[in-house]
Amino acid sequence: MISTAAISPPNSELAVKKETMHVPVMVSEVLDGLSLRSGGIYVDATLGLGGHTEAILSRCPEVRMVIGLDYDTEAMEKAKSRLAPFSDRVRFIRSNFIHLHDVLLYNRIEQVDGILMDLGISSFHLENSGRGFSFFRDEPLDMRMDxxxxxxxxxxxxxxxxxxxxxxxxxxxxxxxxxxxxxxxxxxxxxxxxxxxxxxxxxxxxxxxxxxxxxxxxxxxxxxxxxxxxxNRELENLKEALDSFPPCLRSGGRVCIISFHSMEDRLVKIAFREDERLKSLTKKPLVPSLEEIHGNPRARSAKLRIAQYIGGPTLRGQDYYNDCNPKGPKCDSA
Ligand SMILES: C[S@@+](CC[C@H](N)C(=O)[O-])C[C@H]1O[C@@H](n2cnc3c(N)ncnc32)[C@H](O)[C@@H]1O
Structure with a gap:
């Protein structure tokens, strides 16, 4: 595992913080939880403004690639400019994460070393999207992330x-x-x-x-x-992802999920406990330090659970995929 401890956040993390006020939560815990390894390929299934991905890429130059998914076009455009310095090590896919399995097959990636999900909305949605997520702003009542x-x-x-x-x-x-x-x-x-x-x-x-x-x-x-x-069908999407993500991982690969309300956390807890393909590595969820909550109050309800893929069926081959999906997955490679 690569050490990520001693390197401070890069300047662009602070720049995005200023513009949108979205600060990625529990970054050190996520980086440790993913157990990053040299040459590894990781999925950030909820790329958002790219805060976690930037931390992975900047603090761990040995990581080969992060595949970032998000179904919000505007958030992805912001992530793209933030992550421009890492363009050779990041791939942007505009897609609902429930299609991850297909996205990997389409990109000829058989398995990945870790998957991160940081659920819910970002501060960008609340503060800058103009879509009515906040009761403090007079905006059209939309609330679609996609x-x-x-x-x-x-x-x-x-x-x-x-x-x-x-x-x-x-x-x-x-x-x-x-x-x-x-x-x-x-x-x-x-x-x-x-x-x-x-x-x-x-x-x-x-x-x-x-x-x-x-x-x-x-x-x-x-x-x-x-x-x-x-x-946004948030609970349905989470259930589907919990079921379809494990075979996207190599044996020993990690999945880290940050949730922000009890219904999500309950789904994750039950899946990690009952799915025979997974071994839960967090009996109780990890929570942010008081110092982090002080600096970023949005982090106060975050709960991080980590599990390891211990086996079971893996992704099927490209030929099978081509036969089943002649038109490709339901996503844009952005
Ligand atoms: C909390 S934010 C992620 C913030 C990110 N970790 C960062 O540091 O900037 C969650 C993101 O996930 C996206 N998202 C939520 N549900 C999704 C889904 N089913 N498929 C793809 N993206 C989704 C949202 O559009 C949002 O941008």
Whole structure:
């Protein structure tokens, strides 16, 4: 394993931090968890602004390549300019990570040494995307990370039956006031459609009695989280990835997953415990140090779990792939 300890973050990490305020979380723990090795090929399945990939490439010159996937075109363009100094060691693939298996076959890579997933949205989405992820910004209610996704948050808010809306807010937001919120949304949309993030935030806040407003978070936090998870099919995608990633790894290869809410972490925990192809290396999830949380409060709910691939079926050969997918995988090689 390559030592990554003593090298400080490169300047461009700080530059991106300034522009978008997205700071990659638990970088040292991820680099150790991947157990980087000379000549290794790694996948950053949630490239985002390239913070983790930059750390891998800059701190470990012996790593041969990182394959970075993201389905957000804008985030990927930012990652491309950030990672320009490493252009010969990074490949950018615009794709949903559920297609990783096909992406590797298409690129004639049989197995990789490690896979990283840093789930959820980045600070770029919240602060700069203009897509209504934040209740503090007056923006169109979109919330798609993949701009080609079929469903926007406005579609859900304005078209879903009230029972389905209640269920969604309750399940994905773990919101005790889900029924009241859904009812108030229904009443408001019968007067006029709810199309902006601040309009929705106001409807939500007005449906929870003021004395029950949470003290530490905005009253709309949980509902916004629920909508984002539903719009981007986050839990479905994670389940699919957990099932399809192991055979993309060489024997002994690592998978590191950073999650930010309990539903994601539960899925990862169960998969790592019950999948016979994997050996969990973290009985309890790793969490950021107090120092990291102090410097980057977004890190406070991060949980990192690591597992090792111990065997089972590997990727099938290129001929099989060509026979099955004459048109190639559902992704753009950017
Ligand atoms: C938390 S950010 C990653 C930040 C990155 N580690 C960094 O340091 O800049 C998560 C990224 O994953 C992407 N993403 C989320 N779900 C995805 C999926 N199913 N397929 C591909 N990309 C996805 C989002 O668009 C977002 O850019």
């Amino acid at each position: 701009p080609s996704g079929a469903l926007t948050a406005a579609d859900i808010v304005n078209k879903f039956p009230v029972e389905r809306l209640t269920d969604l807010i309750q399940t994905y937001g773990e919101e005790r006031w889900a029924k009241r919120i859904a009812k108030r949304i229904y009443e408001r949309r019968n007067i006029e459609m709810i199309l902006s993030s601040t309009d929705l935030a106001e409807v939500i806040a007005s449906s929870i009695p003021r004395k029950y407003h949470p003290r530490r978070i905005h009253p709309a936090t949980r509902t916004f989280q629920a909508l984002r998870i539903a719009v």
